[in-house]
Structures are given as structure tokens and as C-alpha cells.
Amino acid sequence: MVQADQTLDCKGLSCPMPIMKLAKTMRQMEKGKVLELLATDPGSKPDVPAWCNKTGHELLETGEDEGVYKYYIRCSK
Amino acid sequence: MSEESQKEEKGIFRELYDALFEHSWEMWVGSIILAMLSICLFMIASPWGSSGGLLNWGQNLFSAIGLSLEKSAPAGVTALFEYKYALLSITMLIGALGSALLGKEFAIRVAPVGELFKGLFGGILMGIGCILAMGCTIGGFFSGWAALSGGALIFVLGLVIGVFVAVKYLLWEMENHPKMSTGKSGIFLQAKTKGISLQPLAGFIVVIIGAAIALNLTDQVLIGFTLIGLFIGIILQRSRWCIVRALREPFLTGDSEPAVAIIAGLIIGLLGFTIIKIMGIGSEMTMVGSNFWMPAIVGGIIFGFGMTIAGGCTVGSTWRAGEGHVKLWLSLIGIIIAAPLTAEYIKPAFLNVLSPGMKQQIFLPDHFTYLGSIIIMLLILLLWYIFAKWNERTGKLSAM
Numbered sequence: 001m002v003q004a005d006q007t008l009d010c011k012g013l014s015c016p017m018p019i020m021k022l023a024k025t026m027r028q029m030e031k032g033k034v035l036e037l038l039a040t041d042p043g044s045k046p047d048v049p050a051w052c053n054k055t056g057h058e059l060l061e062t063g064e065d066e067g068v069y070k071y072y073i074r075c076s077k
Numbered sequence: 078m079s080e081e082s083q084k085e086e087k088g089i090f091r092e093l094y095d096a097l098f099e100h101s102w103e104m105w106v107g108s109i110i111l112a113m114l115s116i117c118l119f120m121i122a123s124p125w126g127s128s129g130g131l132l133n134w135g136q137n138l139f140s141a142i143g144l145s146l147e148k149s150a151p152a153g154v155t156a157l158f159e160y161k162y163a164l165l166s167i168t169m170l171i172g173a174l175g176s177a178l179l180g181k182e183f184a185i186r187v188a189p190v191g192e193l194f195k196g197l198f199g200g201i202l203m204g205i206g207c208i209l210a211m212g213c214t215i216g217g218f219f220s221g222w223a224a225l226s227g228g229a230l231i232f233v234l235g236l237v238i239g240v241f242v243a244v245k246y247l248l249w250e251m252e253n254h255p256k257m258s259t260g261k262s263g264i265f266l267q268a269k270t271k272g273i274s275l276q277p278l279a280g281f282i283v284v285i286i287g288a289a290i291a292l293n294l295t296d297q298v299l300i301g302f303t304l305i306g307l308f309i310g311i312i313l314q315r316s317r318w319c320i321v322r323a324l325r326e327p328f329l330t331g332d333s334e335p336a337v338a339i340i341a342g343l344i345i346g347l348l349g350f351t352i353i354k355i356m357g358i359g360s361e362m363t364m365v366g367s368n369f370w371m372p373a374i375v376g377g378i379i380f381g382f383g384m385t386i387a388g389g390c391t392v393g394s395t396w397r398a399g400e401g402h403v404k405l406w407l408s409l410i411g412i413i414i415a416a417p418l419t420a421e422y423i424k425p426a427f428l429n430v431l432s433p434g435m436k437q438q439i440f441l442p443d444h445f446t447y448l449g450s451i452i453i454m455l456l457i458l459l460l461w462y463i464f465a466k467w468n469e470r471t472g473k474l475s476a477m
Contacts, residue, residue, distance in 0.1 A: 012188040012262025014388050014402045023477040040264045042182040046101050067184045067267025
């Protein structure tokens with residue numbers, strides 16, 4: 001289990017709000033720190049890995065728990 | 078047991094289920110199938126559209142509560158089950174719900190209050206915009222471009238302006254009023270992560286109900302529209318098909334994939350619609366509105382802004398509503414309320430002040446021949462592709 005330094009709660013939000021908030025939060029994070037993103041939009045399943053891939057942040061782990069999708073992302077910039 | 082032998086033991090129906098519902102499809106796959114289904118609809122009667130159906134839902138609602146609609150429906154409102162586009166919108170919603178359940182992606186997702194407000198307000202703007210422009214992102218753009226309508230080109234210009242302003246607004250809101258998108262949220266009726274979920278079974282039943290609605294009709298055109306609507310709903314949800322993304326991402330993440338997907342669908346549509354028109358299977362002026370240029374630009378700007386803050390156009394709201402997003406339920410409600418009122422009270426006055434030159438019905442082949450028009454459309458699509466890819470690589474216009 002990855003230990004997160006910070007959590008971003010995007011539960012209930014639909015596209016594009018989770019990605020917008022993720023981008024904003026990652027800009028303010030220190031390099032190497034890990035963010036836990038919580039989302040309920042199924043669109044986050046393709047979108048978050050694609051965004052990480054594009055921006056170079058490292059997606060460490062994903063999971064799902066009772067309709068909440070969890071993403072652990074290490075800030076790489 | 079090794080992984081390989083486990084794979085071999087997977088039943089053939091399990092394999093099919095996984096292929097269809099385990100992951101979202103690429104959006105371009107959805108786009109090409111949707112274009113082909115729209116061609117099928119055109120062969121039956123007329124191509125895919127969305128705002129006409131929702132307008133009819135609203136008109137039925139208003140006439141049920143006794144509101145007079147003598148300007149927008151002088152001969153009376155067509156009943157829901159007698160109007161092909163109203164049925165199409167119903168089964169699109171049912172198909173999306175069934176598809177989300179089958180993929181275990183359904184849940185009632187309640188967004189924070191600020192988001193719900195944006196859904197409703199965005200829906201109202203879309204309701205106004207689609208009536209003024211005489212079509213939405215589907216009839217006015219996805220079908221309109223394929224139908225070689227001059228107004229459809231102007232409509233997209235309006236959409237892009239509306240989308241651009243709305244993206245600026247969303248970025249400003251996130252910085253200055255973050256409370257709009259934070260606060261109490263909720264999720265209900267989601268699929269169980271552990272153990273067996275009943276969602277796929279429920280989804281199967283929902284799809285059967287959708288098909289049963291179609292097969293209980295007697296008119297062939299209505300049956301065709303209702304069944305194809307069900308397919309469209311499923312494809313929309315599986316491929317998360319979204320015109321907002323295609324127009325919005327250049328200004329946001331720079332992702333070009335949604336734009337490429339729409340371009341792929343438009344090329345297929347152009348081919349099919351042109352064959353249907355040239356061969357006389359369908360009418361040449363189908364999906365060519367009298368909206369060049371003023372109605373298209375004004376309606377496009379309003380619609381583009383609305384769909385961006387709502388997070389889905391008319392069909393984007395429909396399939397996401399089926400997936401359980403309450404914000405998009407409100408967006409649909411906004412469209413259903415605003416469209417009939419706009420048609421009754423705003424559109425007649427709006428058209429009245431426009432000179433005939435501002436509300437022309439432009440069919441491109443009348444001016445450039447079919448071949449010339451197709452070349453023009455393909456060139457525009459090529460430029461769009463180059464722009465989307467260039468912007469993705471350079472990040473020149475994207476905010477994130």
C-alpha cells in the first residue's frame with residue numbers, strides 16, 4: 001500500500017473537474033511527494049492514467065472501493 | 078494455476094462480456110460506429126439528432142400543465158411515443174443506463190451544490206442555444222457537417238467561441254471560487270467491489286426493456302429509431318463519446334484524441350450522407366438548417382458555453398445522466414425546460430429582427446458542387462487535425 005502525503009477529494013465531480021483539480025494540486029506539490037486522488041467518475045479510469053502519461057507524473061497504484069476510484073500519483077516535476 | 082490456463086478456461090460469453098464491458102472503448106471506435114448508425118437513421122428517415130427529441134419532451138411537459146404553445150407547435154404537440162426523435166432520446170438514455178450497469182459503472186453520484194447549479198444553468202443555456210441555432214452538437218454539427226450544411230460550419234465557430242470563454246471561466250472559478258466545486262457530495266447504489274454485483278444483471282434487464290419498448294411499436298420508422306437509439310446509448314457510454322472534450326481539450330489539457338475521434342466519425346458520415354443524398358435515398362436538404370449565419374453563431378456561442386460548464390452536450394448529458402451523474406440530470410432538466418420556452422417566446426422574435434441574408438439555408442453543393450464541398454470539408458478536417466496535434470505537442474493554447 002502506497003503512503004500518500006496529501007489527499008484530493010473529487011468525489012461526486014464529473015469531467016473535467018477531477019483532472020482540472022488534479023493538475024492544479026500537482027502544480028503546488030513538491031517533487032517526490034505522493035498524492036491520493038479520490039474520484040467517483042468512471043471517466044477518471046482512462047483519463048487519470050492518460051494525464052499522468054502526458055505530464056510525466058508517476059501513477060504508482062490504482063484501486064477501487066465501493067464506487068470510489070483511488071489513484072496514487074508521485075509528483076515528478 | 079498459471080495465468081494462461083486461467084485465460085483458457087474463461088467461457089466464451091465471459092470473454093465477450095469482458096471485451097465489451099471490462100474497459101472503456103477508444104472514443105474513435107465509438108465515433109465511427111455512431112456515424113454508421115446515423116447513416117442507418119438517415120436511410121430510415123433522417124440522421125441522428127438530439128435536441129429535437131428533448132424539445133418534444135419539454136413541449137409534452139408544458140402542454141400537460143396547460144401552457145399554450147401556439148407559436149412553436151401550432152398543430153399541437155406530437156405525443157412522445159409518436160415522435161421518432163423523442164423515442165430516440167428515451168432509448169439513448171435507457172441504453173446508457175443499461176450499458177453503465179452492465180459495465181458496473183452505474184452509481185447515483187451527487188456533486189457539490191455549486192456543480193449542480195452549473196449543471197442546471199449549463200442545461201438552460203443549451204436549451205436556448207440549440208433552439209436559436211436550429212440544432213445541437215449532433216443535428217447541427219455531427220450530422221450537419223456530414224450533410225454539407227453551411228450553417229453547421231458557422232455553428233461550430235460559435236461553439237468554439239463559447240467553449241473558449243467557458244474554459245476561461247472554469248479556470249478562473251477554480252482559482253477564485255474553489256467552493257463551487259467542493260463541499261458535500263455523495264454516491265449511492267454503486268456496484269459492490271467485493272463479491273458478486275447485481276448491476277450486470279440489472280443492466281441486461283434494462284436493455285431488454287428498451288428493446289421491448291421498440292418492439293411494441295407498430296410504425297416501422299419508430300421501431301428503427303427506438304432500436305438504434307438503444308444501440309447509440311450503449312455506444313455513447315462505452316466509448317465515453319463527448320463533443321465537449323473534442324472542442325475543449327485544446328484549451329485545457331491539449332489532448333488531441335477526442336478531436337481525432339470526432340474527425341474520424343465526420344469522415345464516415347460525410348461519405349454515407351453524400352451517397353444517400355446523391356442516390357436520392359434521402360432528401361438533399363435534410364439537416365441543412367436556415368441558420369446561416371446569425372442563428373448559428375449566436376446559438377453556437379450560447380450552446381458552447383452551456384455545454385462546457387455542464388460538462389456534456391445534449392447527448393453527453395443524456396448518457397452521463399444514464400450513468401447516474403445528478404449534475405447531468407439537472408443539465409437535461411435545464412434543456413427540457415428552456416428549449417420549449419425559447420421556441421415559443423424567444424426564437425420568433427429573434428428571427429424577426431434578422432434580415433433574410435442573416436438566416437439563409439446554405440447547402441454547400443449548391444455553391445461548390447458535391448465534389449468541391451467534400452474537398453472543402455476534408456480540408457477543414459485536415460486543418461483541425463493538424464491544429465489539434467500541433468497544439469498537443471507544443472501546448473501553445475492549453476492551460477494545463
